Structures are given as C-alpha cells and as structure tokens.
Amino acid sequence: QVQLVQSGAEVKKPGASVKVSCKASGYTFTSYGISWVRQAPGQGLEWMGWISAYNGNTNYAQKLQGRVTMTTDTSTSTAYMELRSLRSDDTAVYYCARDAHSSGLDYWGQGTLVTVSS
C-alpha cells in the first residue's frame, strides 16, 4: 500500500533553516510528483510547491520563492523540503502528498510539526 512517512518534529530559531523528509513506499516513486502543503496552527491548508520525482522539475508558490527548495533522492524514494530564513509565522505542520497531477493529491504523509521560536 502507498505510504509516505515524514521525519520528526523540529524546533528552530528565527533565521535558521529546516529540512523535512518524506519517504515513499508502495508505488513507483518516479511515476508521480510530490507536493508539499503546510498548515499553521488553527488555519487552513497552504500549498507550498511541487517536485517531479521523474526529472526534478519544481514549481513553488510565489510567496515562498527564494526561501524554499524541494529535492528528491530516487535511490531511496525520498523527497525533501528545505525552508530557509525561518520566521515565527512559518510555525506549522508540514505535509507531503503524492501528486497525481490531474487527479490531485491522493496520499498524504503524517505531517511534521516545525516550530520557530527564539
């Protein structure tokens, strides 16, 4: 069965960087993309960007351009999301989701809480 398992919770200081991993199993990793979505406490879902696991092409949300980098390691079927210059309003649960392109986000990871606090 399809599974996306994310790395554990992180606590970071303002200005630092965080890198969250998402290990996929149960399907051919390079046949789908991975989208990253975040959710601030008590708020809705915010799409952050997408990466093709086939060729590494990316598409980032405009508001995060320049601060976010998404990568994949096809040898381990793992996707990564790095966010730099962290601010307090980056505190959120970060989700990875398998991106089936036209059909949307069909499987989700368990989420990773990133807390930004001095």
Add this chain to the structure above:
Amino acid sequence: DVVMTQSPLSLPVTLGQPASISCRSSQSLVYSDGNTYLNWFQQRPGQSPRRLIYKVSNRDSGVPDRFSGSGSGTDFTLKISRVEAEDVGVYYCMQGTHWPPARTFGQGTKVEIK
C-alpha cells in the same frame, strides 16, 4: 492565482441529517482536455487530510457513498446524505486545473454535530 471560496465556513449538523458545502472558483475549472480538476478533502481532528473526491464527482476507494460531489464550471458542491459522528472535521476543496502555476485550496468548512 485562482481563488477558491467555500461556504459556509462553519456547518453545525444534526446526526442523520444531510449537509452541503459550496465551493466557488474565480475562474472556470474546465481544462482544455474537457475535464474539470476539482478535489474535495476531509481532515478529521488531529489527522492528515484525506482525499474524498477527485474530478468533481469521483469518490476515492473506501469513501462511503453518503459522500457525493457535483458541479461544473465555477460552482461545486460536496454533499453528505446523512451525517455520521465520524464525519466531523474540516472539508477543503482544491483546484488542479490552473496548475501550474499553483494549486489552491478553499478556506475550509468545519462540520460539527449540533
């Protein structure tokens, strides 16, 4: 970017009664291939989102048939025929037609039991 607007934002429902959530897009979601890429997600308290519906009206595997999606163009609806206790949570619509540049979610509708 396309803006997705849901209503209502809060929906108290009596167990066994129907519920309906509206989602409107700022642009038509009909793609050049003739399909309409509109998803619905359910997020139960403390859980990750789960896709319920894709391409407007197609239920995902394991989704009870009391959930149904409908609509076209810019207006879409998620209906629950008879609300059960396990349906409590927040429901989001998301468009996939105008992507890239971005996938966009509605604000979410919180379904709770009266």
